[in-house]
Amino acid sequence: MLWYVLRRLAYVLPILLGVSIVCFSLLHLAPGDPLTSVMPEFASEQVIEQIKRSYGFDKPVPVQYLLWLFNVLTGDLGLSQVANRPVWDELVPAMVNTFQLAAFGIGLSLLCGIGLGLLAGYTRRLVTDRAITTTAIIGVSVPHYWVGLVLIAILAVTLGLLPAMGKAPPSDGFGLNDIRHMILPAVTLALIPTGIIARSVRATVIDVRKQEFVQTLQANGLPPRRTFLHVIKNASPTVLAIIGIQLGHLVGGSILVETVFAWPGTGYLLNTAIAYRDLPVLQGTILVLATFFVMLNFLVDLAQPFLDPRMTRQ
Amino acid sequence: MPATVDPPESVASDPAGDGRPILSVSGLRKYFRLRGGLGGVGQAYVQAVDDISFTVATGETLGVVGESGCGKSTTARLLMRLIEADEGEMLLDGRDVGGRDGMSLRTLRRNVQMVFQDSYSSLNPRHTMAEEVSFGLTAQGVKRAEAHRRANEMLEFVGLEPAIFADRYPHELSGGQRQRVNVARALALNPRLLLLDEAVSSLDKSVEAQVLNLLIEIKERLGLTYVFISHDLNVVRFISDRVLVMYLGKVVEIGPVETVYGSPGHPYTRALIASRLSVDPRRRIEAPPMVGDLPSPINPPSGCRFRTRCPLVEPVCGVADPVLDRFGAEPAHLAACHALVPGSGHSKAPDRSAGTALETGGSPS
Amino acid sequence: MSTPTTYAGPAPARTAEPHKRIQRTYWQAARRRLLHDPVSMGCLGILSLIIVAAIFAPWMTSYDPYTSSIVNRLKPVLSPGFILGTDELGRDMLTRLIYGGRISLLMGLLPILVATLAGGLLGIVAGYFGGKTNMVIMRVADVFFAFPSVLLAVGLAGALGAGVVNVLISLSLVFIPPITRVAEAATTQIRAQDFVEAARGTGASAPRIIVGHVLTNVSSPILTYSSSLIGLSIVLASGLSFLGLGISPPLADWGLMLNTLRQSIFLAPVNAVLPGAMILVASVCFNLLSDGLRTAMDVKP
Numbered sequence: 016m017l018w019y020v021l022r023r024l025a026y027v028l029p030i031l032l033g034v035s036i037v038c039f040s041l042l043h044l045a046p047g048d049p050l051t052s053v054m055p056e057f058a059s060e061q062v063i064e065q066i067k068r069s070y071g072f073d074k075p076v077p078v079q080y081l082l083w084l085f086n087v088l089t090g091d092l093g094l095s096q097v098a099n100r101p102v103w104d105e106l107v108p109a110m111v112n113t114f115q116l117a118a119f120g121i122g123l124s125l126l127c128g129i130g131l132g133l134l135a136g137y138t139r140r141l142v143t144d145r146a147i148t149t150t151a152i153i154g155v156s157v158p159h160y161w162v163g164l165v166l167i168a169i170l171a172v173t174l175g176l177l178p179a180m181g182k183a184p185p186s187d188g189f190g191l192n193d194i195r196h197m198i199l200p201a202v203t204l205a206l207i208p209t210g211i212i213a214r215s216v217r218a219t220v221i222d223v224r225k226q227e228f229v230q231t232l233q234a235n236g237l238p239p240r241r242t243f244l245h246v247i248k249n250a251s252p253t254v255l256a257i258i259g260i261q262l263g264h265l266v267g268g269s270i271l272v273e274t275v276f277a278w279p280g281t282g283y284l285l286n287t288a289i290a291y292r293d294l295p296v297l298q299g300t301i302l303v304l305a306t307f308f309v310m311l312n313f314l315v316d317l318a319q320p321f322l323d324p325r326m327t328r329q
Numbered sequence: 330m331p332a333t334v335d336p337p338e339s340v341a342s343d344p345a346g347d348g349r350p351i352l353s354v355s356g357l358r359k360y361f362r363l364r365g366g367l368g369g370v371g372q373a374y375v376q377a378v379d380d381i382s383f384t385v386a387t388g389e390t391l392g393v394v395g396e397s398g399c400g401k402s403t404t405a406r407l408l409m410r411l412i413e414a415d416e417g418e419m420l421l422d423g424r425d426v427g428g429r430d431g432m433s434l435r436t437l438r439r440n441v442q443m444v445f446q447d448s449y450s451s452l453n454p455r456h457t458m459a460e461e462v463s464f465g466l467t468a469q470g471v472k473r474a475e476a477h478r479r480a481n482e483m484l485e486f487v488g489l490e491p492a493i494f495a496d497r498y499p500h501e502l503s504g505g506q507r508q509r510v511n512v513a514r515a516l517a518l519n520p521r522l523l524l525l526d527e528a529v530s531s532l533d534k535s536v537e538a539q540v541l542n543l544l545i546e547i548k549e550r551l552g553l554t555y556v557f558i559s560h561d562l563n564v565v566r567f568i569s570d571r572v573l574v575m576y577l578g579k580v581v582e583i584g585p586v587e588t589v590y591g592s593p594g595h596p597y598t599r600a601l602i603a604s605r606l607s608v609d610p611r612r613r614i615e616a617p618p619m620v621g622d623l624p625s626p627i628n629p630p631s632g633c634r635f636r637t638r639c640p641l642v643e644p645v646c647g648v649a650d651p652v653l654d655r656f657g658a659e660p661a662h663l664a665a666c667h668a669l670v671p672g673s674g675h676s677k678a679p680d681r682s683a684g685t686a687l688e689t690g691g692s693p694s
Numbered sequence: 695m696s697t698p699t700t701y702a703g704p705a706p707a708r709t710a711e712p713h714k715r716i717q718r719t720y721w722q723a724a725r726r727r728l729l730h731d732p733v734s735m736g737c738l739g740i741l742s743l744i745i746v747a748a749i750f751a752p753w754m755t756s757y758d759p760y761t762s763s764i765v766n767r768l769k770p771v772l773s774p775g776f777i778l779g780t781d782e783l784g785r786d787m788l789t790r791l792i793y794g795g796r797i798s799l800l801m802g803l804l805p806i807l808v809a810t811l812a813g814g815l816l817g818i819v820a821g822y823f824g825g826k827t828n829m830v831i832m833r834v835a836d837v838f839f840a841f842p843s844v845l846l847a848v849g850l851a852g853a854l855g856a857g858v859v860n861v862l863i864s865l866s867l868v869f870i871p872p873i874t875r876v877a878e879a880a881t882t883q884i885r886a887q888d889f890v891e892a893a894r895g896t897g898a899s900a901p902r903i904i905v906g907h908v909l910t911n912v913s914s915p916i917l918t919y920s921s922s923l924i925g926l927s928i929v930l931a932s933g934l935s936f937l938g939l940g941i942s943p944p945l946a947d948w949g950l951m952l953n954t955l956r957q958s959i960f961l962a963p964v965n966a967v968l969p970g971a972m973i974l975v976a977s978v979c980f981n982l983l984s985d986g987l988r989t990a991m992d993v994k995p
Contacts (some may be wrong), residue, residue: 034839161970267842465896
């Protein structure tokens, strides 16, 4: 088991390093001098030199990278140029909001996805089959930021059932109003994972029911619902892996949905960073989110052997 | 390297019959690195082919037998230079291959070709038969039209009417027909030595006989030399002049086919021959001649690799690695077993001249 | 005359040849199947309509897509003269949707084209040569794969700055790693087949074997996979535009239209969501078509 953890770690660490290099290069991808956006508009030569030195930009790029990496590892993601505050201070509240929404969304998609998947798996017919694949294709084709707008147009604007945008003011404390604000964005976010989870649960159900021992049991009079336990056991590793990836995509991809709903999370932060070309915020947010995504998948990998004993013995 | 490498003399002591050797191999070795293991620590190797030596005489058919996983196919691929050997020397017509002043790989491949086991994998599913056969020719620089003409000729030569088969795809052919195409493809480059790797093994018995007869006829008409690899002892006996028996990457016995089948020396060969299915009910097998499964080639047993399944196993077998040596009346019949070597320390060893103790000692790591 | 005679009997296929064999290559068979699939053909029809309309936009409509009119602001759908209404600056929605398709489709298709060429090449090289080459290429691909696709696209485009070319670069970079992976997996599989060994045994060079043997077999999995990404590419490209990273006003694609109309969602909800419907239709059609393509190419050879 320890060997397995170490092997996974040996795979993850170089990737994290690579991710950090990509994020570091983001700043250097920017057209022109990466400092133009930091520079005061009419800076004197001296000030320019000083700023350059303070950012370490007078040193060769690999050294700059190492300095930057050291700063990042000690929790210093630089200064936001718009708010003039540490990026980290901007990022933390945004991340809390994003995770709130993501947790709500992933919970919703688990519930609906497993339900729909079981339903589809146990009532398998040719027509249902085609209908499900078509729905699944449409599901992954939907621009979810647009679904958000449609939901706003119908539920918030036309019917006036739910608030269209924003987050409930914190003064009220956490309560019903918060949930009302979260419903539309969470539903929007849950859309794609729901489809993917449903599809894989359905495939597992069909798979398990095709297995010989299950068919033998059913031939001996076992009611179909008794195969349920096997389905759950067999589906859980896959569903877990999907949740890992989808939660990452949810958090990473929430930028569009959060923009639609003006939800003050990381996506919204990114959007403002892009609008004002606040590169340190852009870089920091992407680094943290990507690291989160990698670590999430790492943890899912670690959890897999507990759910699927075949994986430890190879 | 253990001290058991056959000295070149032992190659010389493997007389290849009448003809001059077209191919001689000595000390061929190939270990495959397994995935996993950090750096050098805990790195595991599959000892696919471990220090084998033999010669192939011009014009003969050398049969190679052994269970699956014994290194037969790896040997064929090493001879074709499809994979590079870790160690060992290979001489074609007495000339080194790939060396500084040896022959080029290109020359080797004009002289040696391989016929693969029939499977969907051996023919490109997207190529017509004419494309498949002519591919090698165009790769060797033959003009397309000329290559195509030659491909048709080869198809006809192996009994496939070009008008019908040239434009067909593999899935439109039967197993026997596909195998004829495999042969045609190998022959297109006009080789002198053909490596047949399980070339008839997956065919139906009736088709197998057809293809075998075709191979025999082609050999006579073109004056070819065959290395015929198979796990089927009956087929090998039918087609071969000499036979080489492999076990876990080692040669355990080699000799003229009738001598080996008639009076096998190595216990493994005996077990193999005894386990052959027979159509004669009087020769029904009473007891399984071999017990246990093939050990893993990752950690092969020390000393003699067959000792874990050998009925004659004794302590000496775990210590010393037996070498191929002459033991019977037939000078070309060699086997690697302590029980056949006088003075090896094995109780069953013939007791002619005592004295030469464990000079071959030393066990592989 | 040169036919050997010792083996028993004629080969069965020689006698069993009464019916005329229809000569059909793999690609012909696949095309035939695709042409007989109603869903795929329907999607192809819709896409052709959108594409033709986009190409011949000036002849499709009498309105100018950029001239605004205060009087005609946010006319509802089915207003006289404006079948799909007008936008927040009083421009005909239908006209703008037709013109917008030009950039939206281009932004969906071009990155996939670039990524297929680059990723296909990288994957085939990695799969064919294996070893260290494979490790270097695939580890780099893994790093890019470690980013959620939207995040990577936004990050790259955000750093590069707004602009059509930057969006094209970002999206190409997003799609190269997954295509590389698929190409590598397919090539590794083909590389292990005996016919590749046989080709190597004839002394053919690596490029020759790749063109003659590998490409013929891996092109269909690569192409089906790439085509399945077109829908996503359109959605992502429009998404970047929606964030203001793509084209700049008064030019517009569907994503940017969605962005500018978003402010008017309380006044004209239907108009506001129309551009998104175009994104959806295009993306769904490409995905269904690609699914049909996959099924059609799934002919057992």
